[in-house]
Amino acid sequence: MIPAHVPDGPPLTYTDSFDIPVLFRNGPAKKPRRQWRTVKHKAWVGSGGFPAADGWYAPTTTWREIIKAATEVGRDVTPHLQNQPRYAHGELVARVSPLYAYLGAHPVAPQHPVPGAKGRRLTWNPVYTHGTERSAKTVAGYRLGMTMTEWACRSLLGLGQTEHLELGGPVTVLSHAFKDPKKKLPDLWGRHEAEDLYWLIEAKGGDVGLDTLRKGWAQLAAGSKVLGAYSHRTVLVGASVRPGDDLFLTIDHDLHPGMPPLAPAGFDTDNAAAGSGSLEDHLGESDDALIGAARAQMLAYLALRSAPASQLRTVPVPADRASRHRRSGLTTPLEDDGLTFAMRAGARREAAPDSDQHAQRAEIRSMGLDDFLSCRIPGTEVHLGMSRKLFAACACLHEENLAIAQRTPGLRAEDQVTTDEELSDEAQEEQRLSQSRIFREQQEEARPRLRPLLRDAYERGATSDWRDLLRRPQEPKLDLEGDESLLESATPETYLAVSRYDVPPARA
Template sequence: MKMQPPEDAQDHILYSSDRLDVPVLLRAGPQRRPSRKQWEGAEQPWPGVTGVPANGWYLATTTWRQIVKAATEVGQDIDPWLALTPNLAVNLLVSRISPLHAYLCLKTVKAPTPSAAGRRLFVNALHRHGTERSAQTAFGYHLGMTMAQWMCAGMMGLGPTQHVEAGGPNGDPGFLNASTQLPDLWGAHPDGPLHWLIEAKARRLLGLSDLEKGMEQLQGGSALMHGKSHLQVLCGTSLPAPQRWEEDHLFMTVDTVHVPGTPMRPGTRTPLPVDPAGSGSEAHIAEDDDALLLTTRSQMLIYRALAYGVVEDLRIVPLGSARTARCGSDTGSLSLLEEDEETQAVRLRLADAPPATARQVRDRPDVADFLSGRVPGTGIHVGMSRRLFAACRRLDPLQAEAAREGRERRGPQPAEQELFWDDAALEAAARAERAGYVERQRLTDQREAVRAGFREADELSWSTLLGGREPAVERGRRSVWEGATAETYIAVEAGDPVLRGVRD
């Protein structure tokens, strides 16, 4: 007998999702630790990637792929060392992604509003019971930096961030002095004030004393700004107390202080900036050389992983070509590709007549061909556009040459048996080498080089750009959650350890 379902029957489909909620408190300066009632009760939606919101509690709904992207783009700056050992770029990416997989998990909670995801970040049992204290401290530093990058660049629209150990925004050599109290990061924003100094803090039960130390570091950076207007941003990520690790989730406080500009004293001179003054916005790299250079520098780790590292599953990923329309979503700066109608339409057209080669993808109208590779052991795919890859390809030998010159000028180092180098001596030598590296980069016309690469990209095949390697063509993987900006790409596999078992 033929059976038909009732007319009012609904078909429910289980699908995995990487959306999650993070309670965030915006304030005008450090205060006492918020109460559990306050951060559990946050429900006001994040207003979008529009700069610094008004003070108050927010429930920022974001995606795991947005947080992972932040992890791949922030951390200790190891150039010039990495410029001479590019094959280790993949190892560095693994070191930034794997701690998140090791110690975090998502748990379902009651959603306070219909727009909330109803899931939040917790530390897992391995962090609580299987990790020694020093490793927990190291993870706190890594998580704090990741969440600061997520908040500033992913949720508030800051351009590429840089570690102050690579030099500050005003070129003052004091930024290279690791022995002084300085913030972690700096960046530029398309809206005022232009420069942001950023300090990241994370630990269990993060409190006022921790944040006050962070403000001291920000003040140290402000003293080197030579009277220029800037914003101090203190990002605090609080992990739960040991006895509450299963009940309490992560939350953040963001303390911002605008430091107005002051007139320069007669006879004083501001140092030359070590970087362009532009915001590095990817949306403007076609016409803004400063934005192109900043964006290119920020993606050199990803470039080296794709060009030199042993990435897996190297392939061409087709996206819609309207980059300026790819302006993020309410969950952050990433455009979620499952919601990108143009990219979905492009892929449907390609599915009707599947291209066999990268050249055939490139010749299709309205298609932007991005290169993607899987970071081994992580389930994370990173990538970038062809024109950004070509710009990075031009910058790479300039950075390597600057690092090589520094090594030659340094001369031979004494053998260990001849001279004992303590930590302070090694740190001083590293600072001197970095200062020379920064100065040598300023003496090369990197803007001209990256612009030349950007312009020639349309004439170069992926095989030429990759030194003879021919990447496979994407055939439509449904087991990844994809995100893209105007020029960058990231994907998270549904089997990601943090997402595993999570279902809507």
Template sequence: MVYADSVDIPVLFRDGPAKRPYRQWRTAAHGAWSSPGTFPESDGWYLPTTTWREIVKAATEVGRDVTPWLHRAEQLARGELVARVAPLYAYLGIHAYAGQHADNAGRRLTVNAIYEHGTERTAKGALGYRLGMTMTEWACRYLMGLGQTWHIEDGGPDPDPALRDLFKDPARTLPDLWGLHAGEDAYWLIEAKGGNVRKKSLDEGWHQLKEGSKILHAYEHRLILCGASVQRQGDLFLTIDHDRHGGKPPSAARGERRTGSQPAGMPEDHIGDSDDALMGAARAQMLMYLAMRSAPPPRLGAVGVSADRSTRRAQFGGLTTPLEHDASTQEIRRAARARTDDEDSRRALSRSMGLDDFLSYRIPGTELRLGMSRRLFAACAQLHREDALIAERTPGLRAEDRRVADEPADEYIQEERRRSERHIFRDQQEQLRTRIEPRVRNAYERGAERTWRELLPSGQEPTLDLEEHPGLLESATPETYLAVRQEDLPYEDR
């Protein structure tokens, strides 16, 4: 189905780095994307359709986990969210074209005139990094069904405890991300490139993947090199260079349960029966949780979303469900509006009619509204408390405890110190995981019965918004919410 923010993304699959496929993103015959949630059976050009909402959601969730540094400066989470999405809004545009398949949107992403004619090289580099990470996350998770991605510098897949230190070796040049594809029963090692991507950059990324493969050689794994290319007078297109290596399947690995072992797709789809999925979902949404927790109370609101999670599970075309065609949510909103004007009565009536109230917050400096359920918010709160206790025991981890005079002058030494601190923090998280999981699970289950007044630090209940907002494009997963305004989409050159 095509929505107001739908765009088509040309994707080329091939078996290794090669030169830029000049203009083939427009001239080649593109196959329809017919393998949702899986890796395609054959190489070549494909033309999947997605939404701008899916792309910006991917942007908010991918990359280094900065939350260990935010335990006493939670408001900085808002700035990090701005940094992840602002370059996309600033420099991308949309243009129309003749779609090749009936379900194509007939619109593609490109760079806008500001990027082409007025942007300095360093700013283009910033867009390239964010675009590479965002579109890699989108391609791997939203398109091909990979589970939660993790930044490899915090430690890669470790089916064998002996591998843990190898992935943390600073002397190795390793890829950006890793994840577990449950459908393939294989690990994925992932390197992201973005911007004006050329073969030299891809060759460097392929070398990083090969270094990771040397560590993981005994286990089934796939190498993924994603190049998100965009340049003047060209469409945004992806090249996905790949290689698969045989070995022992991750499911056969013995020993303790490891991070990343949750089932395929969106962790939220499996929260009810998997502690790994719950921990993965809470960890993935921690940045959003901290942004909302630290927001001024008047800036917070609540939005009504159907309490039936089964209507918002990962499906063909992505991991989020657009709400403009969610008949259940729209009907309950209308019915609740018609029956009462009193805030408390409206909230109680909405719940009795099958509507859940998700906390929502417009991220300052962006056109993005994010939100989450009471259950997930409560789980994040508990995980945040557990992380804070670990941070207190990790010397020098918190940015607010640092003094400039104590910092080494050499940037490389600074980065190595940061890496060491992150590893200590992550190791303690894993060591305490069996103790933390039941507490997070209990918080999640109890969250359904708690009010926002009980969950929020301010002790205030946000106003429940059930009104119609023409032009507001809403989407949701089982436990999260995202909305953008149609008028705020990237500039469309008609």
């Protein structure tokens, strides 16, 4: 029998904004008893860093911000896919599908509503509650924890690009200690521009209790001991949710004074800013930021590059990156962006119905529009895309990555040799990590040579045709009409859209 509170009907249509209760505190403690619903929350003002006072806050975000976090956090699988880029689609599906499968939204009427709150929060849906086995719930909790940690650190608190600590950590001379398989270290690290601090970050997700948080705090302490005399902040994010309750975050943190952070390994002094803040905000002034942004978007690049021509389209956005003022988070929702709306309407009015794609693109460029390449990730309702300039830089980096993979035995997935020797899961894991570390070390060795190459590709990409960048005979379709079923967003160089029908109600 179907439980009475499970709605038997199509999902409702609504915008994708949600309130996420967040509790800041100075260390793990018992789970707050439904305080996320009853306590008076402070208004979130988008500080770009930690708030001045600990306590409960209720920031509002979008499903697009959450999905962007999901697509960009996790182990870098791209070194292994250089000759098999189509599997980038599979990795993206693996990152977002648990969120679509198990999360829903429900209306909430807190006792002390925050001005501007949307009155909707995320929770587990009936699929998770009634049909998910314990092992699948563990997987869902892991993905939820990593995604919400990325969202909290980057979209909410203004951290720069996150990196997996298993590849070596923030200080090169300490890399051997961060790579020690015997140490239980935190998941991620990053550098915060405004705070001028390293961050060590541990993610926990699911029904997060005190025991789980204490284990995470111990992992952070082990990482802090390795980082030693360098000033840093330890951050433990618990993304906690139970069926019928709201998703809420606890962010336990501690500040460790010490020496200031070093310029990122291999970076020129003039390019030190590339290691912090949003990389896309530094592309015009820093070659190292360009390398970092291309690395961060390599999974999306491989997905675009390997998509069938019938699935590719380009969408018009204002060419002036400064026009996309982010109210919060990393993305700008385009449905509320008056400039984008007006410029697209003008382009539709001026478009000659019998003109070819090349002529139409030339026309919209003269009007101050650019067109970003986009495709839907198969098996999801997520559309990812990027600009010509970033795509061209990614293509240049891909060539270097392919050369590294070809000279690194066993790195590529298709080069894996089957032997009669049965390795344990731990041995296989260490083998793959060693290969990834070798790959990253060779990338860093190539950095001085890559700087001018990627810069040249990035600049040339601005005036290149998509058919030349894609190395295909035809241009992808320029979509001037738009798709009313999509909620779109953009960053300076990337594009992300989701369906308006995503995230069905969690209960009637």
